[in-house]
Amino acid sequence: MVTIKEVAERAGVSTSTVSRALSGKIPVNDETKQKVLLAVKELNYQPNVLAQGLKDGKSRTLGLIIPNVRNLVFPAAIRGIEDMAKKHGYTVVLCNTDEDVETEKFYIDNLRRRLIDGFIFSTARPGHEHLLELKREGFPVVFLIRQMGEDVDTITVDNYKGAYDATKYMLLRGLKNIAFINGHMDIFLYQQRFEGYKKALEEAGFPFKEEMVVHEVYGWEDGYQAMTNLLKKNLKIDGVFATSDPKAIGVIRAIKDFGLKVPDDISVMGFDNSDMAPLLDPPLTTVSQPFYEMGAKACERLIKIIEAKKKPKAKVEVLPAEIVVRKSVV
Amino acid sequence: MVTIKEVAERAGVSTSTVSRALSGKIPVNDETKQKVLLAVKELNYQPNVLAQGLKDGKSRTLGLIIPNVRNLVFPAAIRGIEDMAKKHGYTVVLCNTDEDVETEKFYIDNLRRRLIDGFIFSTARPGHEHLLELKREGFPVVFLIRQMGEDVDTITVDNYKGAYDATKYMLLRGLKNIAFINGHMDIFLYQQRFEGYKKALEEAGFPFKEEMVVHEVYGWEDGYQAMTNLLKKNLKIDGVFATSDPKAIGVIRAIKDFGLKVPDDISVMGFDNSDMAPLLDPPLTTVSQPFYEMGAKACERLIKIIEAKKKPKAKVEVLPAEIVVRKSVV
DNA sequence: CTGAAAGCGCTTACAG
DNA sequence: CTGAAAGCGCTTACAG
Known part of the structure; x- marks a missing residue:
């Protein structure tokens, strides 16, 4: 050189x-x-960027910490981050944690030794309070998709309203027995989605029933299992709100394997609007999270924080979560 | 610090x-x-890794250059690379080029200024000869999935045999009129898959017909369009070999929209065995590329090259491409 | 406006 | 075995 x-x-x-x-x-x-x-x-x-970095303690590199690239929701977000980073002359290092706290800490340490300028985390949940600590230290941090309190800049979606609207939509379509297949309740967004679901049912005069709700479901295999169990109980379900697209995929599969039709016998609503949603059979009606834009915004925010003379006050940005109507709900 | x-x-x-x-x-x-x-x-x-890097001209960072993370085939490969890199204390920077040569060159330049230790490219094709040049300069480079000659270390799959076997399998299942929906013929692996298809047909005594072959198809929308056009021509197609899973997804959709059934009326074979293949309806019979392992191997090879005293001779490693039988072929 | 010098945080050849 | 010094490739306060 x-x-x-x-x-x-x-x-x-x-x-x-x-x-x-x-x-x-x-x-x-x-x-x-x-x-x-x-x-x-x-x-x-x-x-030589390394030499420059050594001088001013910056590397023009961003760390992106997610549970797993193979999860359908991340590729679009990654792309948004990447494109924005490129525009500003930053480079991004991708790290998968599988939700493991130690792995996450390892990456944080490792990247800090490389003078990483800031982090985007999609891993916020109880047990990850060290992320708040990082922020408190003055380190540039942005949360994406998952929120944890109000003290860290966050780009997320209106999970409560998204779920409320989706449930209401199903109700308006004449569905009366809507099951709820949910994720881990220690993740804030699943709490919010659950609240939205309950609220809509309540307002419609159909208070939710415990036996129609399954929590702690992760991924399509789990969704398949949960739905199969529900089906066996003969609960007269006419609709299912799965709080992620992967779960919805498993749910649809389970319904079909049970010999029933979607949406004729049972309607299915997803959440995410991942790249796969339009490709399913039937194409999935789902609540949209604009992942690409969210990623781009998170990245832009992070860079702004990094380059700011004095750190701006943390802001939680909540984008609308809108229903994308396709064919899986009557 | x-x-x-x-x-x-x-x-x-x-x-x-x-x-x-x-x-x-x-x-x-x-x-x-x-x-x-x-x-x-x-x-x-x-x-401080930057300071160390400045000393010996190494950054313990790898560059991964792919067309687009949102393409179904990459997340698994990325994960394989990532996991292996982590094991060896390397970090990986992800770059999307959308197949654009200038973007690719920009990233290469940019990362070299950061003293990147080596690159993995999944973008090899004519017009990208600068990658060969990079290798010739002595820079550590590995090709993944896509091959370009024999001078660069490559991890790929036996595309010829995979396609040959898949076609033969369809023939053995009694299919007689197998259409071929292919990608861009300037990419070597699509040439090989085409050769495999032709060879199997020839051996079976059904030489291939021009009107049953469509090249230059990219992604599921294109696949949908190509299949729809084919269907309108009334060619008595009873099977389709789509040379990627995304294309197969579009093909299946087109067949259904045409009022026909998969596989009852028309069988569909894919290529990739991406994470989505088992989730389709019907679950996709397809030729498997072991992306995770391929990514891990590519990364391991790259690190070996980087850390070798004297550069080993380039080796093209061809993994078997095996048929994964599910439900989309009779 | 410009140069010589110091320093960022390391590593390593050179002495001892 | 260990320390002082030089140097990796930059940037910037200090003089001029």
Whole structure:
């Protein structure tokens, strides 16, 4: 790699001048500048980012910590982050934790040694209070999708209203016995979705029934199992609200395997509007989380925090969660 | 961050000694070593990776260049790479190019300035000869999934045999009119799959027909369109071999929308065995590429190249592509 | 406006 | 075995 020294020699100036001509922050005589720029071009000089980083303690690198890239919801978010990072000259390091706290801590440590400039986490949940600590230390942190309190900048969706609207929509379509297949209740967004569901039922005069609700369901296999169990209980279910697309996929499969039809016999509502939703059979009616935009916003926010002179006050940004009507609800 | 200087002071030795005690490569008196280790522990010292990198020109970071994370086939591969990188103390930067050469070059430049140690590319195809150049320069490079010649280390799958076997399998199941929905023929693996298809047909005494083959199809929308066009031509198709799972998804959708059944009226074979394949309706019979393992192997190979004293000769590793029988073929 | 010098946090060849 | 010094490639306060 060609270094600043070689450029300086070729341009007949000191390395300081080269540095200044390139940074643009400090005035340099125009003629000198031209000489430098010429030498830079001729040698195809590219400053060494590690050396720059060592100087000012920044690496122009962002850490993205998620449970698992293979989860349907992340690729779109990653893309949003990536594109925004690129636009601002940042690079992003991807880390999968499988929800494991130790793995998460390992990555945080590891990346801090690399002078990472900030983190985006999609892993917030009880047991991960060290993330709040990181933020308190003054380290740039943004939460994406999952929220934990109000003290960390967060990009999320209106999970309560999304679930409320979805349930109400199903009710309006004439469904009367709507089961609820939910995720882990220690994750805030699943609490909110549950609240939305309950509220809509209540307002419609059909208070929710314990036996129609299953929590702690994760992924499509689990969703399949949960739905199969429900089906066997003969509860006259005519609709299911699955609080994620993967769960909905398992639910639909279970209904079909039980010999019933979606939506003719049982309607299914998902949550996520992941890339797969339109490809299912029937195409999935679901609540949309705009993952790409959310990722882009989270990244933009993080960069703003990193580059701010004084840290702005944390803000939780709640985007609307809208129903995308397709074919899985009557 | 605590620096090596503080550790040295606390342990009452020089920074050189701290460095040596930690590296382990150079002998240090056992007692001294213990003092150092204690100080390291007490201060929770973590060496600054940027500073280390500046010294030996390495960053312990790998660049992964793919067309798009949102393509179904990549998440599993990424996970394999990630897990292996973590095991060896490397970090990976993810870059999406959308197949654009300029974007790819931008990332390569950008990452080289960050002293990236090596690259994994899943973007090889004509027009990307600069990747071969990179390798020729002595830069550690591995190709994943897509191959381009024999001069770069590559982890791929036996695309010819996979396609041959899949076609033969369909033939054996009694199918006689098998259409072929293919990707861009400038990508080597699509050439190979096409060859495999032709060979199997030929051997069975049904030489392939031009009107049954569509090239340049990308993604499920395209697959839908291609299949719809084929269907309208009334070619008595009883089977379709789509050379990627996304295309197969579009093909199945098109067949259903045409009022026909899969596999009763038309069988569909995919290629990839992506995470979605078992979730389709019907579950997709497809040729398996073991993405996770391929990613892990590519990463392992890259690290081996990076850490080798003298560069090993490039090797193209071809893994078997096996048929995963599910329900989309009679 | 420009150069020489110091320093970012490490590692390692050179002495001892 | 250990320390002082030099150096990795930059940037920037200090002089001029």
